[in-house]
Each structure stands twice: as structure tokens, then as C-alpha cells.
Amino acid sequence: MRPLLGLGVVAGPLYVTIALAQALTREGFDLARHPWSFLANGDLGWIQTANFVITALATIACAAGLRRALSPGRGARWAPRLVGAFGASMIGAAIFPADPAMGFPAGTPEGPGTITPSGILHMAVGGVGFLCMVAACYVIASRFAREGRRGWAVYSRVTGTLFLGAFLGIASGGGVAWATITFIAGIVAVWSWLSLVSLSLSRNAA
Numbered sequence: 389m390r391p392l393l394g395l396g397v398v399a400g401p402l403y404v405t406i407a408l409a410q411a412l413t414r415e416g417f418d419l420a421r422h423p424w425s426f427l428a429n430g431d432l433g434w435i436q437t438a439n440f441v442i443t444a445l446a447t448i449a450c451a452a453g454l455r456r457a458l459s460p461g462r463g464a465r466w467a468p469r470l471v472g473a474f475g476a477s478m479i480g481a482a483i484f485p486a487d488p489a490m491g492f493p494a495g496t497p498e499g500p501g502t503i504t505p506s507g508i509l510h511m512a513v514g515g516v517g518f519l520c521m522v523a524a525c526y527v528i529a530s531r532f533a534r535e536g537r538r539g540w541a542v543y544s545r546v547t548g549t550l551f552l553g554a555f556l557g558i559a560s561g562g563g564v565a566w567a568t569i570t571f572i573a574g575i576v577a578v579w580s581w582l583s584l585v586s587l588s589l590s591r592n593a594a
Contacts, residue, residue: 389456389590396450396471396586400579403443410435416494419572420565423558425486425510430493433485440482447475450586457589463531470524471582477517484509515559521578522552528585540588547581550574 407424411417414432427436451472458464487507488496525548533541554574557567 389453392449392453393457393586393590394453395446396453397583397590399443399446399450400583402446403439404576404579406439407436414493416492416496418492420568421490422492423486423568423571424575425481425514426488426490426492428482428485429488429496433493437482437485440478444475444478444482447478447582448472450582451475453586454589457592458528458531461531462534463527467524467527467531470520470527473520474517474524477513477520480513480517481510484513486510515555518551518555522548522555524548525551525578525581540585544581544585547577551578 407427410427410432411419411422411424414427414430417427424436427433428440451468454471455464455468458467484506487501487504487510489499489501490496491498525544529541529544529548532538532544551574554571554577558571560567
């Protein structure tokens with residue numbers, strides 16, 4: 389159980405570190421305008437694609453650890469399923485990359501660009517995964533509340549709400565600086581939450 393939860397601890401920091409390293413070094417990438425999914429395009433796009441897949445596998449393994457750590461009790465069934473679905477959505481995001489747009493990769497015309505089936509599927513699987521992770525936050529919050537761990541319960545609900553708001557913002561205001569930056573904050577928040585929850589549960593594991 390602990391090794392599986394350990395993968396949940398490192399999944400988020402690994403994803404964020406690799407994505408940020410690319411965002412700060414790839415020519416033409418603007419953190420205030422371009423979602424991290426755009427990094428899967430261009431000659432170096434394989435790095436972000438690999439980042440999606442590796443992080444996805446670690447997240448799915450974490451879901452298996454959560455099933456064992458939370459059993460028996462509230463959330464033991466649905467929390468792992470929701471976290472696992474989020475991991476699976478990242479594999480879908482790797483298979484169906486986002487469409488180039490807004491000047492990235494370098495040489496791409498400004499504007500929304502051409503919408504392809506791959507781009508549509510990327511947004512669809514990503515949206516499902518994000519909503520699953522929001523639901524996971526609330527399910528685990530309910531578990532913590534029942535156990536009397538009020539701080540963890542509040543933290544989980546706040547994280548889920550922040551991530552939901554960030555997702556709705558990027559979905560409705562793609563390309564707008566505030567929406568993109570808020571979404572980055574939401575991504576960092578939800579990965580931090582999964583890391584800390586996994587760490588807490590691993591310490592309590594028998």
C-alpha cells in the first residue's frame with residue numbers, strides 16, 4: 389500500500405516540475421496565455437506527452453493505494469475510482485494532443501487555430517478527468533469529516549472548489565491571462581492536495 393501511495397506523493401511534483409521547466413524554456417511559450425497542454429506540440433512535444441503518461445500511471449497506482457488505505461469506510465469505493473479516472477484522462481490527453489494555437493509552437497499563427505478531432509477529444513477527456521478530481525476532493529472531504537479530521541475536510545473542500553472554479557474559468561476564457569494563471573494555480577493546488585493526502589494516508593497505513 390505504501391509504495392502505491394508514495395507514487396501519489398510524487399506524481400504531482402513530477403508533473404508540475406517537468407511542465408514548468410518546459411514552459412520556461414520552450415520558445416514562444418507564454419505562461420499567461422498558453423495552457424500546459426500546448427507543450428505536447430512541436431519537436432519537443434514528446435516530453436510533455438511522456439509527462440502525461442508517466443504521471444497518469446503514477447496516479448492510477450495511487451488510486452489503487454487509496455482503495456486499500458480507505459477500506460473499509462466512506463469513500464473507499466468512489467474516491468479511488470475518481471482519482472483513477474483522472475489518471476486515465478491524462479493518458480487520453482497524451483493520445484489526443486491539444487491543437488496548436490495562439491502562436492505556439494513557434495511559427496503557429498495567432499488566434500484559436502484549426503479545431504481538429506484530436507483537439508476536441510483532448511478537451512473532452514480533460515474535462516471529464518478534471519471533474520472527477522473535483523468530485524474526489526469532496527468525497528475524501530466527507531470521509532475526513534466523518535473521522536473528525538476537520539482541517540483535512542476543509543482543505544479538501546477548498547481544493548475541490550478552487551479546482552472547479554479554475555476549470556470553469558479556463559473553459560470559458562481560454563487565452564485570457566487571468567483564466568490561464570488561475571488554472572495553473574488550480575492545477576498546482578489539486579496536485580499538492582493529492583500529494584499531501586497520499587502522504588498522510590501512507591503514514592497511517594499499517
